[in-house]
Amino acid sequence: MKFAKSSDQRGRVLTALGNMRQQLGLVLGAAQSARAAAEAELDRLRLEQRIVHAGIGKADPEDLRHPALASVREQLNAVQAAFYAEAATVPGRLRQLVADTAPGAASRPPSDWLGRVGTGTLKVPPLWRIGSSTVDSTGPFPVAVPLLDESHLAVTTAPKTRAAAEALVEALLLRVLSSMEPGAVRVHLWDVGQLTAVLPNLYPLSRTSAVTVYDPARLDDLLEELAGYVRRTHAQTMQAGHHSLRSMREALGQRTEPWRIVVFFGNGEDWTREQLRELKRIAGGALAAGISLIGIDLPTMFGGGVENIRLLDEQHAVTSMTGPDILVDLDPPIPAGEVSGAASRLAEALIAKQGGPRSFNDLLPAELGQESSAKELRAPVGFFEGDPVEVVIGDGTPHALIGGPSGSGKTNFLYALLGSLAARYPPDELALYLLDFKEGVSFAGLAPGRRDASWLPHARLIGVNVNTDREFGLALLRFLADELRRRSAAAKEHEVTDLAELRRQDPAGHWPRIVAVIDEFQYLFAGRDTVTNQATALLEDIARRGRAQGIHLILASQDIAGIDAFWGKPAVFEQCTLRIAMPKARRVLAETNNAAVAAPKWHAVVNHDSGVAHGNQLAHVPDASSRDIFSSLQRKLWELYADEHQRPRLFDGAHSPILEHIPAFAALTPGGRPRALLGQSIDVEDTACAADLFNAPGRNLAVLGTAAAEALSIMDAGGKSLARQYQPHEVEFLVCCLVDRCAPAVDHLVQTLKAEGHLVEMLHEEELGARMLKLVEEPSDRARILLLYGVDAVLPLLEAKKPGELKSGLDHFRAVLKQGPTRNVHTLGWWRSTARLKDTLGFGGTDDIGAWAALDVQGSELSQFAAGQVVHWSPRPGRALFFDRSTHVSPEVMIPFDRPEF
Template sequence: MGFSKSNEQRTRVMSALDAMRQQIGLVLGAARAGREVAETELAGLELEQKVVHAGLDEAAQDEEILAALRRPAMSQVSSWLNTVRAQFHTDASTVPRRLRELVAETSAGAGRLPPGEWLGKIGTGSAPPELWRVGSAALSTSDPRDRFDVAVPLLDESHLAITPAPKTREQVDALVEALLMRVLSSVEPGAVRVHLWDIGQLTSVLPNLYPLSKTSALTLYDPTRLQDLLDELSGHIRRIHAQAMQAGHTSLRGMRAALGKRTEPWRIAVLFGNGETWATEPLRELKRIAGGAHAAGISLIAVDVPHVLGGSVENIRLLDERRVVTSMTGPNLVAQLDPAIPSGQVSGAAGKIAEALIARQGGPRSFADLLPPELGKANSAEELRAPVGFFEGDPVEVVIGDSSPHALIGGPSGSGKTNFLYALLGSLAARYPPDELALYLLDFKEGVSFAGLAPGRKDATWLPHAKLIGVNVNTDREFGLALLRFLSDELRRRSTAAKEHEVTNLAGLRQEDPDGHWPRIVAVVDEFQYLFAGRDAVTNQATALLEDIARRGRAQGIHLILASQDVAGIEAFWGKPAVFEQCTLRIAMPKARRVLAEANTAAVSAPRWHAVLNHDSGVAHGNQLAHVPDASGKDVFATLQRRLWDAYADEHDRPRLFDGAHSPVLEHVPAFGELKPGGAVTALLGQSIDVEDTACGIELAHAPGRNLAVLGTAAAEALSILDSAARSLARQYEEGAVEFLLRCPVERCLPAVERLAEDLVAHGHRAVVLDSLAPTLAELVAAEPETAKILLLYGVDAELPSLEVKEPGQLKSGLDHLRVVLKQGPGKGTHTLGWWRGTARLKDTLGFGGNDDIGAWAALDVQGSELSPFAAGQVVHWSPRPGRALYFDRSTHATPEVIIPFLRPDRENP
C-alpha cells in the first residue's frame, strides 16, 4: 500500500517535470525567435542609418550596403528605401517650386530680385521683407528648374553669423555689401542705420558704401574703439526699452505695429573679426546686446567672430569662394553665392540714397521751423516740451519736468551756446503763454545776450514771458544771489500752498487750485560760475541756495538752466555733487568738455551749429545730436518777440531789466515816484541789487544816530549818493518845512553842490551853500530849530583843521559843536549827511565812543577790513569796485549790502 502511494507521487512529479521542460523549451524557442527578430530589426535599423548618412545616391554605389540589402532578411529595408526614393522623387519635383513661392511671399522687391531691377532706385517701403536673398541652391544639378532662392532673415527677425573660408574676405565683403544694399534699397531713406567696425582695418571697410557716411545712415568706428560701438548699442537698447515699456509694449516692433508708423530707425551693426577670441568683458557685453537687440530693432552681422551670440542667429559658412552652407537650408545642401555687385554700381546707388536722405530731411532748417502753427496752446502743468533743433529732418526736443528738472549747458566761446539759448527760449515761449511759463534770465558775462528781450531805445517790445532780465552782472555776484533768494522764497510759497492742498507736485497744485497763478518758472543763468568766483559769503550762500532749489524745485515747477563755458573750474561744487546730479538734462555744444558724463566724448566731434542733447545725466546712450538753426541773427528772434508782444503785452508788465554796466537814474526808480510829504522821511541813496526794482535808503527818524557817512575818495559816487539823498528828501517835505545847509570845502566838487542847491530852491525849499561851517554849527547847537534841517557836508575831513581851532574866548571848537549836532541833532530834526574821504578822519571827527552817532554809512573805495569798527565789530567782506557802494544801516541790516549809486542828472565827473 505504501509502495503504491510512492509510485503515484513519483508519477505526478515526473509529469510536472515534463510539463516544465516543455514550457521551458517553448520559452527558449520563443526567445531565440525573438532574438533573431530583434537582431534582424537592429540590423535593418543600422542599415537604414548607413543609408541615411551616406545618402540615397551614395548608398546606391556602396558595395557593402548593396550586399546587405540583398539579404532576404533586409527585404523590408529594401522596400522602405524604394518607398522613400519614390516619395523623394515625387516631392523633389515640387520642393523647389514651393521654396521659390515661400521666398517670394516673404521677400519682395530688393529683398530677392536681381540687382539690376532695384539697384540705384530709392526705397519707399515702411515694412521691410522678412527674408533677404544671398544666393541659390538646387536639389540636383541636372534640371535648372530644381534651383531655388537661398535667403536669410534680418532686421527684427535674426542676427547673422558669417564664417569665412581661407582667402575669402573679398567674397565676404561682397556678400555683406549686397545684403546691406538690399536692405537700404527696400525701405525709405533714413529708416535703417548701419554701423561698421573692423578689428583689422582703419579704412576700406566696405568702401563702396562710404557715400552714405555724410549722413547718419552709415557710421564707421575706429578698430581700437569697439567699446564706443558697444556703448552706443547698449544705450540704444536701454532707451528703446524704456520708451516701449512706458507705451505699454515689449518691443520696438510691437510699438511700431500699434502706432502704425516707424518711431525709430532699424540698426544693423556689422562687426568684422579675425577669428581670434575676444576679451571677456567685450564678449560679455556683445552677448548682452545680442540678447536684447531684436526688441530694440538692432540686428548684428558678425563676420569671423568665433562666439555664440544671444537671441535668434542664422549662420552662413563659406566652403570656398562661391559655395556656402547656411543654417536655413541645413548642412547637407550646398548653396551658390550670388555674384558680387560691381563696386561702381554699389557706390553710385549709395550716393543716390544719401542724396535722397538729405533731400528728405528738407535741407537746412530755420528758426521758424521750431515754432508751432499757433502760439500759446500748450499747457505746462505736467512738463515743458519744445524742439530746439533737428536731426535728419526730425525735431529734437528738450523736456523739462519732474524727470529732467534742471539743465546744464556747456560750450566754449563761439560754440553757439547763446544761439542755443535763444532757440530754446523762443521755442518755449511760442508754445506756452506767459501764464504757463515765467522766465528769469541772468547773464554774468560782459555782454547783452538777453538785453534784446527787454524794451530798448530802438525796439520798444519785450518778451512777455520774461519777468527778470539781468545783463552785464559779471561784477555783481550779489544779483545772482538775489535771484536765488527770490527763487527760494517762491519755492517756500509753493511748498506751503501744496501742503495746504495736500498735493506733492505742481500738476496737483494747479488741479486743486485752478484760480491760483502757478506757472512753471525757468531761471537761466549764463556763466553761472561767476556766482562762485570768490571764497566768501556770497559763494557760501549761493551754493546752499542753489543746492536746495535744485533738490526741491522739481516738485514745485521751478527749473534751473545753468550755462557755462568751462564747468571744470567751479571749485565751489567740488565734493558737493547735489546740483550736478539734479541736472539730468545735459546739453553740450561742439568741443565742450565735462558737461556730459566723463567717458562721453560725443561733443568733441560734434559739427558746428550742432548740440548734443542728453536727458540721462550725460550717459552716452542718451545722446541726441541736433542741428540748431540760427535763432540769434538779426531780426530772427525779434520777429517772434513782436508776435508774442502783440499777443500778450497788454496783460503782462514789462520785465525788470538790471544792467550792471549802467547806473540807474533816480527819477526812473518806482520808489522815487512814490515819495510824497507825510509819513516817514527816507533819503534814497542807491539801487538795491535785487530782483525787484527797489531803492535803498536811510530813514531819518527823530532818533539817535540817524545820520549818514559816505566813506572813500571816489568823488563821483560820493556826490551821487548825497545828491540822490537830497533830491529824494526834497519830495517828502512841504515847501518851507525843511532847510538844506550845504558845505563843500573841496574846490572841484563845488559846482555840483551849487547846482544841487539851485535845484532844491527850484523845488520850493531853502537851500544855502555855506561859506564856513563853524558858525552854522554853533547856531544849531545854541538854538532849537524851527524847521527840519538837512546838513549836507562834502569832504568833512578837509574842514576838520578849521573846525578844530577854538576861537578866542570860546570853550568849544567847531568840531565839538559838530559832535553835538551828530549826537543830539536827529532828535531835534537835524540830520547830517556827510562825506569823509577816509575812515581814520571819520574816527577823528566822532571822537571816543562816537561811532553810534553815525547810524548808517556807505563805503566806496574803502577796504572791508577798515569798516569793521562801524559794523558792530563783524568781519566785513568788501573789495571796492567802480560804481558800487557798500551800505550798512545798523537799525535794519544784519550785514552790509552792495548798492548802486544813482546817476547824477548832470552826468559829469567833478
C-alpha cells in the same frame, strides 16, 4: 491493504510527472518557434536598414531578392514614391514662402530695385535673399536669411573670400536700404583692417545719417554708443509698457526709432576680454532695441538669435538656416558703379526727405504755446541724423550743467533751448530768470531796447554785465529760495508732494515752472567771502529741493575746473543730471566720457544720465543767435502775450540807473516818513536803497570816500528824493559846498530845489559854526536838511574857538548830529575819509550816524561804523556799500544813480 495504498500513490505521482513533461515540451517548442521568428525578423530589419541607408535604387540585389523582404519591397517602394512626390513640391513652396515673407527688394533681382527709393515703414520683411540652391530637377529656390528684428548674422569666410563676403554684406545692406523709407534704417560700419575704405561703394550715403563709418581704433566708442542706445531704448519701451521696440511700434502704429544695422569686419583678430563681454551684452538686448549685428570673422559668437553663414569659396556657402547638406549659390556681386550710383540716389532722397540742413524754425512747433508744464518741460534743441534731439527738464532731470570753451556755441545753444521752450509753453506755464556773469549782453536782446521794443514775455528777470556784481547772483538765489519756501508751504497746505499735484489741487494758483539760467555761474564763487558761502548754501538747497516744486537751474560755464567752492560738496553737480557738453568741453560729462572731444563744431553732446557715456546724444544745434533769427520768434511771442504780462526787469551792470526813471522815485509823494533814496539795490526787484529820516536819534547819513562822482550822485539823489516828499516851504535845505570842484554840481542841485518851490540857503564855511549853534538853540516850524559837501575840509575851522567861548563850532555840529534828528533836523554829509568822520564825532561813538554809504574805503575801516562786525568790502568803480543800522543786519552793495557832469 498496505501495498494497494502505496501503488495508488505511485500512480498519481507518475501521472503528474507526465503532465509536467508535456507542458515543458510545449513551452520549449513555443520558445524555439519565437526565437526563430525573432531571428527572422532581425534579419529582415537588418536587410531593411541596409536598403534604407543605401537607398532602394542602390541596394544589393541579393538583399532585394531575399524572400523575407517581399512585403518590405512593396512598403519601401510606396514610401519612395510618396517622398519624391512630396519633394517635388518643396522648391515651389520655398519660392512661394520667400516671395510672401521677403517681398520686393528683399528677394527680387537687383534690376527690379537697385537705386529705387523704398516706401516701407512698419512691416519689415523677416527674410532677405542672399542666393539660391537646387535639390533636384525642379529648379532652384531662393535662400534667404533673417535680419531686422529677427536675428543677427555671423559670417565666416574661407581663404580668398574676403571680396565675396563684402559683396554679400553690401548687397544685403542695399536690399534693406532700398526696401525701407529713407531714414528708417541706419548702418554703422567698423573694420579693424581698413583705415578708410569700409564698403567704399556705399560712401555716398556717408554724407547722410544712413551710413556712419567708424575709426578702427575707436571700437570702444562704438560699443559705448551702442550700449547707450540699447539702454535708452529699453528704458523708453519699458516706460511705455512694451517689451521691445517692435511691439511698441506695432502698438502705436508708427515708427518711433530707426532700425540699425551694425557691421563688424573682424578679420579673425583678437579683441580684449572687456570688448568681447560688452559685445555679447549688446547682442543680448540689441534685437529688442531694433539693432541687428553683422559680424564677419569675429573671434566670438553673438548672444541672442544668430544666423550663421559659412563661405566655402567665392561662390558657395552653407547656412544654419538651410543646414549643412544644402549648398547655397551666392548671388553674383552687384557691379561697383551700380552700387555707388544707387547709394547716391538713396542719399539724395534722404536729404530731400529731411529737408536739408535744419534751421532754428525747425525747432519750433506748428502752434505756439500749446503745451503744459505740469509734469515736465520738453523741447528739441537740435537734430541728429535728421531727427530732433530733445532736452527734458523735470523730476528725473531737474537741473542742467552746460559747459563749453569760448567760441564753442554755448550761447547759441542757450538761445536754441530758450526759444524752443518759449515757443511751446505760454508764460503762465514757464517763467525764465536769466543771468549772464560774463562781460557781454547775451540776454540783453530779450529785454526791450531802443531798436526793438519787444521782449520775451516768459522772462521775469534779465541780468547782463554782472561779472563784478556777484551780489546780484546771490540776490537771485535768495529770491528762488524764498519762492521755494512759498511753494513748499502751499504744497503742505494742500497735502501734495510735487508741482503737478499742487496745480491739480490749486488750479486757481499761479504755479509756472521756473527755469533760472546762470551763465558763467562760477563767478558766484570767485572769492573766499560771505557771498561765496551764502551762494553755495543756497544753490545746494535749491538743487536738492527745487525739483519737487518746479524750480530748475541751468548752470553754464566755459570751464568748471576752477570752482573750488564745490570740492567736497557734490550736491549741486549730483543734482545736475542733465549735462550738455559743447565741443572740447572739459569735466562736464563723466570722467571717462570723451564724447565732447570728438564732437564737431555747432554740435552738442546731450546727456540725461549724469554724463555717463551710454546717455550720450549728439545734436547739431542750428543757428539761433544770429541777427533776426531769435528776434522774429520773440516778436511773435510778444504780440501774443505782451498785453497780459509785464516787461522783464533788466539789470545791466554796465550802466548806472537814472534816479528819475526808477519806480521808487516815481512813487514818492508828500506826507509820511521821508526817505532819502541813495542808489539802486542789487536785487531781483527794481528797488532803491534808502535811509529813513524819521525823528529818532542817529537819523543822519554819512557818505564816505574820495570818489567825487559817486559821492555827488548819492548826495544829489538824497536831496532830490527828499524834496519830492515835501510841499513847498515845508522843508528848508541848508547847503554848504566845501570842495571847489564840486561847486557846479551843487549849484545845479540848488537851482533844482528852488525851482520846485523849496527854501534853500547856501552856507559859507566861515558862518557854518554859528549856523550850527542857531540850529541847536532855535526851534523851527519846518524840517531842515543839511547837505554838507566835504565836511572834513572845514573841520580845522570848526575846531577853532573864539575868545571867550566855551564851545567850538565843531561842538555845535556834534550837537546837531546828536539832537537834530529828534527836532526834525537831519544831516546828509560827505566825508572823504573814515578817520575824519571819527574826528568829527569825537568820543561820543558812532551812534549819531545811523546810516552810511562807503565808496573807495576798505572794509576793515568800516567795522567801527557797523556795530563791530567784520565788513567784507573791496572798493570797485560805480558801486557803494550801504548800511543802515535800523534795517540792516549787514551792509549791502548798491549802485549810485547816474547823474550828468557839470
